[in-house]
Amino acid sequence: MTAMKYLLPTLLVLAEGICLASGWVPIILRGRPKGGMLGPPREKRPGEVLPQPMIFNLQRRDHFSGSRVYYWNQRYFVNDAFFKPGGPIFLLIGGEASADPLWLLDGAMVEYAKTFNAFCVLLEHRFYGKSQPTNDLSLESLTFLSSKQALADIAAFIDDELRIKFNLTNNKLITFGGGYSGSLSAWFRNKYPQMVDGAVASSAPIYMDLDVGSYLATIVDVMANTSHPACVKETFTATNTIFDWWGQPDKLEKMFQMFRLCDRIDHDNLIEPSALYSALADNWQLVAQYNGVNRTFTGTTLNTTETTINTLCGIMTDGTRGPSIQRYADVSNLILEKLGKKCLEFKYQKLISEMKQESLESSVAEGARQWIYQSCTEFGWFAGSDRGQVPFGPYFALPFK
Numbered sequence: 001m002t003a004m005k006y007l008l009p010t011l012l013v014l015a016e017g018i019c020l021a022s023g024w025v026p027i028i029l030r031g032r033p034k035g036g037m038l039g040p041p042r043e044k045r046p047g048e049v050l051p052q053p054m055i056f057n058l059q060r061r062d063h064f065s066g067s068r069v070y071y072w073n074q075r076y077f078v079n080d081a082f083f084k085p086g087g088p089i090f091l092l093i094g095g096e097a098s099a100d101p102l103w104l105l106d107g108a109m110v111e112y113a114k115t116f117n118a119f120c121v122l123l124e125h126r127f128y129g130k131s132q133p134t135n136d137l138s139l140e141s142l143t144f145l146s147s148k149q150a151l152a153d154i155a156a157f158i159d160d161e162l163r164i165k166f167n168l169t170n171n172k173l174i175t176f177g178g179g180y181s182g183s184l185s186a187w188f189r190n191k192y193p194q195m196v197d198g199a200v201a202s203s204a205p206i207y208m209d210l211d212v213g214s215y216l217a218t219i220v221d222v223m224a225n226t227s228h229p230a231c232v233k234e235t236f237t238a239t240n241t242i243f244d245w246w247g248q249p250d251k252l253e254k255m256f257q258m259f260r261l262c263d264r265i266d267h268d269n270l271i272e273p274s275a276l277y278s279a280l281a282d283n284w285q286l287v288a289q290y291n292g293v294n295r296t297f298t299g300t301t302l303n304t305t306e307t308t309i310n311t312l313c314g315i316m317t318d319g320t321r322g323p324s325i326q327r328y329a330d331v332s333n334l335i336l337e338k339l340g341k342k343c344l345e346f347k348y349q350k351l352i353s354e355m356k357q358e359s360l361e362s363s364v365a366e367g368a369r370q371w372i373y374q375s376c377t378e379f380g381w382f383a384g385s386d387r388g389q390v391p392f393g394p395y396f397a398l399p400f401k
């Protein structure tokens with residue numbers, strides 16, 4: 001989760017008229033890695049046939065307005081390979097990314113399905129992937145994007161499509177989800193208790209919180225608990241050095257080289273420090289969020305079993321690499337290499353011009369724009385760095401200065 005900087009209207013003004021290269025969003029944005037959630041439990045096997053997309057074509061665009069009714073196509077996938085008559089329905093709720101049918105072939109829910117002879121189904125979340133209720137992502141269109149609408153989608157899908165089409169009238173139903181979709185799983189049971197017999201909510205944030213102080217604090221706990229306990233102290237030293245160097249033109253040039261920045265630091269731009277400190281903290285967030293989980297990020301060599309917080313802390317405490325700031329750069333450069341990136345993007349204005357794109361074909365339509373919209377209108381869940389023992393520099397805070 002990155003900070004409030006992506007929100008403040010006064011800052012948005014600064015982005016006007018700036019046109020820069022397209023295709024960049026931060027590697028992790030408010031707890032959401034680019035591309036979405038945790039990747040599927042495994043890769044597709046050669047020749048393997050995945051569940052085919054199916055469409056519920058009578059989903060309402062607005063469940064809470066009695067006036068004119070618009071319908072849209074909501075995508076879903078089923079796997080009935082484990083099902084035996086009378087078995088339960090396991091409904092996996094899609095989250096803030098395109099729904100991936102591999103989740104119906106492997107993972108914990110599938111293991112349970114084998115035991116309980118369950119009918120497995122995955123429902124894509126409105127505004128993500130191919131489930132688009134509108135033809136663009138303008139602010140007007142996004143007014144139909146909310147968790148409340150998504151929960152009503154699930155209810156309509158169960159009653160008007162799933163139970164009827166697959167003759168599952170009386171079967172018990174359990175919802176599943178992880179992260180935000182885990183929240184939906186829990187909220188669905190709470191709001192529609194008559195429709196669900198049980199809910200599994202993994203790693204699910206349940207309460208809205210503008211500033212989630214525990215997010216970065218937890219990362220610091222994990223850093224302190226590695227086999228390199230000086231990691232937190234060294235990280236403090238590194239970010240303090242960045243502060244010391246900020247006022248020195250030759251040092252700014254040095255940081256540009258050291259951190260392989262895509263653009264030079266603009267000393268007079270007051271948002272610049274927050275943007276850079278935040279981009280460097282993103283490395284730690286990305287690795288911490290999937291620490292030790294056996295996954296590779298699609299299309300990259302970042303393997304979360306190989307590159308862990310312990311790996312990063314090993315670098316931070318390795319004196320042979322030079323001063324702490326150099327080690328902090330080494331951490332960042334390692335992640336750049338793993339992700340196949342040539343340089344580190346950090347410019348706030350660049351981010352804003354990306355995020356303003358409204359077309360469904362734009363780079364941010366993969367989910368970044370939708371997720372920021374949901375964060376701003378509903379959830380918060382920002383992670384300010386200005387408290388406690390957070391060593392990433394106190395410059396990306398809720399009152400973004």
Ligand SMILES: *[C@@H]1O[C@H](CO)[C@@H](O)[C@H](O)[C@H]1NC(C)=O
Pocket residue numbers: 041042043294
């Ligand atoms: C990790 O994932 C790889 C690739 O999917 C798999 O071959 C391997 O068995 C997994 N290892 C563990 C310990 O689960």
Ligand SMILES: *[C@@H]1O[C@H](CO)[C@@H](O)[C@H](O)[C@H]1NC(C)=O
Pocket residue numbers: 085086167
């Ligand atoms: C629907 O399910 C019920 C209960 O499992 C079964 O008795 C019935 O034969 C099924 N109907 C069809 C058309 O498959």
Ligand SMILES: *[C@@H]1O[C@H](CO)[C@@H](O)[C@H](O)[C@H]1NC(C)=O
Pocket residue numbers: 221222225
């Ligand atoms: C610290 O490490 C120990 C041993 O690996 C582990 O059991 C414990 O859960 C860890 N605590 C935190 C906060 O990560």
Ligand SMILES: *[C@@H]1O[C@H](CO)[C@@H](O)[C@H](O)[C@H]1NC(C)=O
Pocket residue numbers: 294295296303304305306
């Ligand atoms: C990640 O790397 C570990 C250690 O090299 C390997 O065992 C594992 O299979 C890899 N995981 C994936 C998903 O490729």
